[in-house]
Amino acid sequence: MASGFHAALKIAKKDILSQVRKKFEIFSMLLFALIAGLAFSFALPSALVEDLGGEAAIGAALIWVIVFFTGMFGFAPIFLAESESGTLRGLSVAPIPAWSVYIGKVIYGFVLMSLVEIFIIPVIQVLFGFTMFGEEPLLVVATLIIGTLDLAAVGSMASALTMPSESKATIFPLVYFPTATSGLILLIEITRVMATGTVVVIAAGLTVSLLFVALLAHLVAMITLSAGVFSYALSP
Amino acid sequence: MSHLSSEAIETTKLTRRYGYRVALKNVDIKFPVNGIHGLFGANGAGKTTLMRIISTLLRPHGGKIRVLGYDPIEESIEVCERIGIVGDKDLLYGELSGYENLEFYAGLYGLSKEILNVNSTKLTEIFGVKSWLHEPVKILSTGLRKRFDIVRSLLHEPELLLLDEPFSGLDRDTTEVFKEYLGEIRKSRTVILTTHNLQLGVELCDDYVTLRKGEVLSSGPASEFDGVL
Numbered sequence: 001m002a003s004g005f006h007a008a009l010k011i012a013k014k015d016i017l018s019q020v021r022k023k024f025e026i027f028s029m030l031l032f033a034l035i036a037g038l039a040f041s042f043a044l045p046s047a048l049v050e051d052l053g054g055e056a057a058i059g060a061a062l063i064w065v066i067v068f069f070t071g072m073f074g075f076a077p078i079f080l081a082e083s084e085s086g087t088l089r090g091l092s093v094a095p096i097p098a099w100s101v102y103i104g105k106v107i108y109g110f111v112l113m114s115l116v117e118i119f120i121i122p123v124i125q126v127l128f129g130f131t132m133f134g135e136e137p138l139l140v141v142a143t144l145i146i147g148t149l150d151l152a153a154v155g156s157m158a159s160a161l162t163m164p165s166e167s168k169a170t171i172f173p174l175v176y177f178p179t180a181t182s183g184l185i186l187l188i189e190i191t192r193v194m195a196t197g198t199v200v201v202i203a204a205g206l207t208v209s210l211l212f213v214a215l216l217a218h219l220v221a222m223i224t225l226s227a228g229v230f231s232y233a234l235s236p
Numbered sequence: 237m238s239h240l241s242s243e244a245i246e247t248t249k250l251t252r253r254y255g256y257r258v259a260l261k262n263v264d265i266k267f268p269v270n271g272i273h274g275l276f277g278a279n280g281a282g283k284t285t286l287m288r289i290i291s292t293l294l295r296p297h298g299g300k301i302r303v304l305g306y307d308p309i310e311e312s313i314e315v316c317e318r319i320g321i322v323g324d325k326d327l328l329y330g331e332l333s334g335y336e337n338l339e340f341y342a343g344l345y346g347l348s349k350e351i352l353n354v355n356s357t358k359l360t361e362i363f364g365v366k367s368w369l370h371e372p373v374k375i376l377s378t379g380l381r382k383r384f385d386i387v388r389s390l391l392h393e394p395e396l397l398l399l400d401e402p403f404s405g406l407d408r409d410t411t412e413v414f415k416e417y418l419g420e421i422r423k424s425r426t427v428i429l430t431t432h433n434l435q436l437g438v439e440l441c442d443d444y445v446t447l448r449k450g451e452v453l454s455s456g457p458a459s460e461f462d463g464v465l
Contacts, residue, residue, distance in 0.1 A: 003346075010343040018331040021372075090327035093291050094344040095316040 004100035011091070011104025015078075016111055026115060029070050033120040036066045041127040049128075053196065059128030060195035061188045066120055067113060068151065068184055074112045075155025076172045078105050079163045079233075088234070098231035102156060106223070109152030117144060132195040140194050143212065147187040150219040154180040157226035160233040183222070186215045241305030244269045244396055244426035245290060251298035252285050252450075259285040261450045262299065267443070269304075272418060272427040274441035274458055276434065278465045281447040283430045287400050290428070291321050304396055304426075317345070320394035322402045326385035330374030334365060334384045337373060338391055345392040352391070359387040362417060363410065378405045386414065397427045403436065415440060434463060 019026060040062050049058050082088040091101050121144075125131055133140050158176040165171045190211050245267040252260040260282045267273040277283050288294040290303055292312040301308060308315045321327075328337045335356065342352040360366040363383040373381060382405045389397065403411050418427055418440060431437045437444070441458040446465060454464070 006346075007344055010340060014329065014332065014336075014340045017336070018329055021331040085330070086323075086325040087327050087329060089293065089321075089323070089325075090341065091344075092293055093316050093319065093321055094341070095313045095346075096344055097313070 004097045005103070007094070007096040007100040008103035008107060011101060012107035012111070015105070015108035019108075019112065026112070029073050029112075029116055030119050032073060033066050033070050033116050034123060036069065037062070037120060037123050037127055040066075053192075054130075055128040056130035056132070056195040056197075057192050059124050059130050060132055060191040062128070063117075063121055063124050063132075064147070064184060064187045064191060066124070067117060067148070068180065070116050070120075071109075071113055071151050071155050071180075072173060072176065074116070075109055075152070075159050075176065076162075076168070078109060078156055078159040080159065080168060083163050092234050098234050099227035101234065102160065102227050102230040103223075105156040105159075106149065106152045109156050110149050113148045113152060117148065130195055132191060134194070134197055136194055139208070139212065140191070143187065143190050143194070143215070146212075146215055146219055147183065147190075150183040150187075150215065150222060151180055153219060153222040153226060154183065157222070157230070157233075160230060163233065179222070183215060183218045186211055186218065190215065241302065242269055243267065243302065244273075244304055245428065246302045247286075247299060248301075249299035250286070250289070250296050250301055252282075252289060252294065252296050258450050260289075260296070260447075263447070263450070263452055265445050265452065265455075267426065267428065267445075269426055270423060271442040272422050272429055272440050274437045274444035274461075275428060275430045275447065276437060276444055276461070276465060277430075277447035277453075280449075281465070282450040283447055284400060285450075286447070287321075287398055287428070287430065290396075291319055291398055292316055317392075318395040319398060320389035320392065320396070321398045321400070322386055322389045323400045324404055326381045327388065328373045328381060328384055331372060333370045333372055334360075334376075334387075335369045337384065338388060341388050342391055347392055355391050355393070356387065359390055363387055363413060379407055379410065382406055383410055395425060397421075397425060399427060399429045399431075401431060402429070403431060403433060411436075434461070434465075437461075 044058060049055055052058055155176060158172055158179065161175055162168045162171040190208055193208050243266050245265060247263050247265045250260055250263040275283050275286065285294065289296050289301060290308065292308045292315050295309055303315045304318050306314045332340065338356045339352060360369055363386055365380060365383045365387065368376060368380055373384065406414065429437060429441060438458050438461050443456060444458045444461050445455040446453040448465065
């Protein structure tokens with residue numbers, strides 16, 4: 001029997017290899033992210049951007065909005081493909097804990113969305129003329145990693161929960177949006193402060209560090225809760 | 237080794253429903269360790285439901301079941317380690333090659349690279365897919381995919397092999413090879429076989445149970461099967 005984490009890595013590796021060979025799926029996600037970035041840059045006149053806090057504030061928020069919506073393409077089929085091809089049965093009867101299947105999918109979702117971010121962040125920074133890696137680059141990188149993991153954790157669970165539904169396309173955003181929103185708000189706030197370089201006190205006693213801890217807590221809560229209930233999503 | 241049990245499968249008043257429809261009703265079955273045991277019945281008789289319960293994919297709604305002496309609900313990992321399944325649909329990933337599929341499943345079963353290579357070489361030779369080992373599975377014919385799926389199910393040397401319509405999609409030569417292989421392993425492994433090809437079932441099996449509408453209709457040595465479903 002493989003250990004749970006070892007099995008999770010095997011599942012993630014298998015999904016990444018499959019995705020790389022399909023090519024067109026990741027390409028369509030990158031294309032969507034690019035089009036969304038370009039559309040926002042045309043749609044927001046500079047006067048409005050100034051009113052809303054400047055290029056850096058808008059750009060930082062847009063990065064996460066685009067990643068969030070691109071995630072709908074990326075996360076929704078995470079379990080659907082396995083369910084439709086019947087291979088989910090192979091994972092269900094393998095001698096591994098159910099949570100390892102979930103963690104494997106989270107790692108895969110993380111890698112997938114990281115590719116999107118590596119592509120779209122420089123594009124948005126150029127379009128809106130700012131850099132988010134200014135004063136605290138390590139905290140920005142940590143926020144990107146934790147935030148992407150958080151979205152992958154929520155997206156994977158939403159995909160698993162909506163798998164048996166006949167109207168997955170409708171149900172998935174209904175599950176994904178409310179569960180991901182709290183993490184998304186934290187991500188936008190942290191990234192906006194990092195990008196604008198404004199004072200790190202957002203409200204009385206509410207610092208970026210505290211927001212980062214809240215984001216970390218959100219990730220831990222999502223993964224613990226999802227991994228705990230995941231076996232019910234696997235067994236009909 | 238099985239867990240202190242001379243029965244590979246033992247069910248007592250096993251019941252499973254789908255909504256209001258009863259798929260299995262108070263099913264009592266005993267299949268001894270080793271040998272090939274047939275599970276016969278018309279469509280909707282409950283064969284696949286029983287196979288799914290044995291393989292830990294479904295939970296029963298009533299009664300008891302032991303698989304190789306283990307409880308498939310409470311000890312599902314112990315059961316999964318010891319079973320191999322072949323169904324009507326293969327469990328292979330189309331984008332990966334045959335070898336990559338075998339390597340992936342070997343990883344889930346905790347097999348070492350050495351065991352993977354020894355077993356995959358032996359089994360792919362037996363089932364005639366060695367020359368296709370590094371081709372993407374998506375380009376293979378249904379029959380070749382089925383052969384790879386059989387290799388996948390045998391890779392970890394399961395004590396109990398669950399075969400749900402395993403011969404569908406196989407040509408005559410491969411069917412003969414598979415029959416011969418089952419004949420070789422029957423003394424040391426347990427095989428549960430469901431098939432609509434009753435002639436083949438009777439020829440292969442040592443004993444049988446027939447299900448009708450979720451209940452046991454008849455059972456006994458396969459040579460005494462009367463063909464009534």
